[in-house]
Amino acid sequence: MESKRTDPEDIDFTDAELDVFGDYTDALQAQKNPDMEEYLKRCPGSADTMRPILETALLLDRVITQFRRKHPHVDLDKLLDRKRRHGTASK
Amino acid sequence: MNYAAQAGGERKGVIDIAALWREFHERVYHWLYGMVGNAEDAKDLTISVYDWVWEHQNQYDPSRSSPCTWLHLIAHSEAVGFWRKRRLPKRSLDTLPESMEPTCAGPEAEHNAAAAREGLWRAVGDLPESERVVMRLRFHDGLTVARVARVLHVCVRTVKYREARAAALLRVRLRQQ
Numbered sequence: 001m002e003s004k005r006t007d008p009e010d011i012d013f014t015d016a017e018l019d020v021f022g023d024y025t026d027a028l029q030a031q032k033n034p035d036m037e038e039y040l041k042r043c044p045g046s047a048d049t050m051r052p053i054l055e056t057a058l059l060l061d062r063v064i065t066q067f068r069r070k071h072p073h074v075d076l077d078k079l080l081d082r083k084r085r086h087g088t089a090s091k
Numbered sequence: 092m093n094y095a096a097q098a099g100g101e102r103k104g105v106i107d108i109a110a111l112w113r114e115f116h117e118r119v120y121h122w123l124y125g126m127v128g129n130a131e132d133a134k135d136l137t138i139s140v141y142d143w144v145w146e147h148q149n150q151y152d153p154s155r156s157s158p159c160t161w162l163h164l165i166a167h168s169e170a171v172g173f174w175r176k177r178r179l180p181k182r183s184l185d186t187l188p189e190s191m192e193p194t195c196a197g198p199e200a201e202h203n204a205a206a207a208r209e210g211l212w213r214a215v216g217d218l219p220e221s222e223r224v225v226m227r228l229r230f231h232d233g234l235t236v237a238r239v240a241r242v243l244h245v246c247v248r249t250v251k252y253r254e255a256r257a258a259a260l261l262r263v264r265l266r267q268q
Contacts, residue, residue, distance in 0.1 A: 018251040056262040064230045
């Protein structure tokens with residue numbers, strides 16, 4: 001079954017796509033340097049739509065790995081909190 | 092249920108700690124038990140979670156998360172700290188892939204990279220809460236899909252769905268920036 005994606009806020013995935021995504025991100029976190037194309041071969045019908053999603057996961061993994069390496073004691077939640085990041089939080 | 096502190100309640104600031112304890116302490120304990128694997132440490136960490144809540148309750152923002160989610164994130168941080176202190180080996184920088192090594196790019200490239208990172212953080216911060224929590228547990232804390240499912244009390248497919256949806260939303264929002 002092919003997934004239909006019209007509204008980005010209402011995204012649907014097939015079980016095969018979810019398995020590919022989950023396995024790929026597991027491999028990323030295990031630092032196995034996974035070959036994206038090998039994973040995409042498992043869902044050839046939706047490779048074109050899954051590729052940018054896997055690329056985004058790869059980007060996020062790299063950025064967070066760098067962040068943790070450079071700032072091991074900074075709470076990620078604070079970084080992601082827009083109020084705190086822009087100094088408008090009230091305590 | 093309203094967890095705002097009420098007159099006469101056991102409170103310091105904006106949250107009724109006693110109500111949070113009554114409603115969630117068993118759940119927090121079970122989360123922590125699942126994370127650390129023994130009752131004594133789970134009890135100690137549960138107390139630590141509520142100590143932290145007591146000391147930092149003014150940081151709670153009900154517009155950003157439910158009390159349950161907030162407690163969960165605190166509990167998870169406590170559990171991660173527990174493992175970092177006791178078991179997890181320190182990761183050597185030598186084990187990082189080459190792509191993680193610092194580059195010798197010029198100031199303009201560095202500026203562009205910093206702007207891209209800022210855009211990514213902003214996009215992650217704007218994700219729906221359920222997706223943001225999963226992304227944090229998966230990418231920042233390094234939990235497996237199965238473990239995230241156990242911690243959040245949802246099925247494995249739900250974790251995979253939220254994670255994939257988060258990546259898709261990030262992709263869309265990064266393109267819009």
